[in-house]
Amino acid sequence: MKIAIRLDDITPGMDWKKFERFRELLDSYDVQPLIGVVPDCRDPKLDIDPPREDFWEYIHALEDSGWVIAMHGCHHLYTTSEGGLFPLNRKSEFAGLSYEEQLALLRHGREIFTAKGIRTDLFMAPSHSYDLNTLRALKETGFHRITDGFGSSPYQWEGMIFYPISFDKNRAVRMEKSDPARATGMHRASPAYAPDAAVTIVTHTNVMSDGEFGFFERLLKNNTENVISYREMLKMPAKPASRADRLKEYWMAAGKRMIVSGLAKLHAGA
Numbered sequence: 001m002k003i004a005i006r007l008d009d010i011t012p013g014m015d016w017k018k019f020e021r022f023r024e025l026l027d028s029y030d031v032q033p034l035i036g037v038v039p040d041c042r043d044p045k046l047d048i049d050p051p052r053e054d055f056w057e058y059i060h061a062l063e064d065s066g067w068v069i070a071m072h073g074c075h076h077l078y079t080t081s082e083g084g085l086f087p088l089n090r091k092s093e094f095a096g097l098s099y100e101e102q103l104a105l106l107r108h109g110r111e112i113f114t115a116k117g118i119r120t121d122l123f124m125a126p127s128h129s130y131d132l133n134t135l136r137a138l139k140e141t142g143f144h145r146i147t148d149g150f151g152s153s154p155y156q157w158e159g160m161i162f163y164p165i166s167f168d169k170n171r172a173v174r175m176e177k178s179d180p181a182r183a184t185g186m187h188r189a190s191p192a193y194a195p196d197a198a199v200t201i202v203t204h205t206n207v208m209s210d211g212e213f214g215f216f217e218r219l220l221k222n223n224t225e226n227v228i229s230y231r232e233m234l235k236m237p238a239k240p241a242s243r244a245d246r247l248k249e250y251w252m253a254a255g256k257r258m259i260v261s262g263l264a265k266l267h268a269g270a
C-alpha cells in the first residue's frame with residue numbers, strides 16, 4: 001500500500017507557521033506532496049496571516065523541488081448546497097451550477113495560473129464536490145486529472161483520471177496508535193493492501209493540531225518505504241472504473257457525510 005500526501009487550501013494568506021512546520025517535516029523525509037492552490041482566493045476563512053507578497057515565486061520554488069500543484073477551485077466560495085457526484089459535503093463552488101457558469105470559473109482560475117506561470121492538468125474541487133458539468137468544463141479548460149474519489153488505485157472515468165483519497169483520516173490517526181500498518185484506515189486483509197494499491201491522505205495545514213502533526217511524524221517514520229511523493233502517484237496506472245465502482249464510491253461518500261453530520265449534531269446536543 002503506497003501513501004501519498006495532499007495539502008489543501010494553499011493561499012497567500014494561509015497559516016504560514018503551520019505550513020512551514022509541515023514542510024520541514026516532509027523535507028526531512030524527502031517526501032514531496034500534492035498541494036491545492038486556490039487561484040483567486042476570496043474565502044475569508046482562509047485568510048489567517050497577512051498575504052505573502054512572493055506567494056507565486058514561493059509556489060514555483062516548491063514545484064522546482066518536486067511538489068505537485070493542483071488548481072483548488074477558483075475563489076473557494078461555496079455558492080450551492082449540492083454534494084454532486086462525490087457527496088462528502090453538501091456545499092460546492094461548482095456542483096449545481098450550469099455548465100457555462102462552471103466553465104467561466106475554471107477559465108478564470110486557469111487564466112490566473114497561466115499568468116503566474118503555473119501549468120497543471122490536476123484539479124482539486126473545494127469540499128470534494130463536482131458534477132458532470134464540472135468534468136465537462138474541466139476537460140474544456142485542459143484539466144484531465146482530479147484528486148478525489150475512493151478506491152485503492154487511480155481509475156479512469158468520464159475521460160478523466162481520478163486519484164483516490166483515504167476514507168477516514170481521523171480514524172486512521174486513532175488506529176495508527178495501535179497498529180501503524182493500518183494507518184490508512186485499510187485493513188491488512190483488504191485488497192487495498194496489495195503492493196500496487198495507493199491512496200492519498202488529505203490534510204489542511206491551516207487547522208492542523210499537534211495530534212495531527214504527531215500522526216504524520218509517525219506515519220513518515222514508520223512507513224518510509226510506503227509513503228511516496230505525489231509524482232510517483234501520478235506514474236501509477238489508472239484502471240477503468242465500472243458503474244458499480246462509482247455507485248459504491250457515491251454511497252461511501254454519502255454515508256460518511258451522514259455519519260459526520262450525525263456526530264456533529266450529537267456533540268452540539270441537538
Ligand SMILES: [Zn+2]
Nearest residue numbers: 008009126127
Ligand atoms: Zn479547500
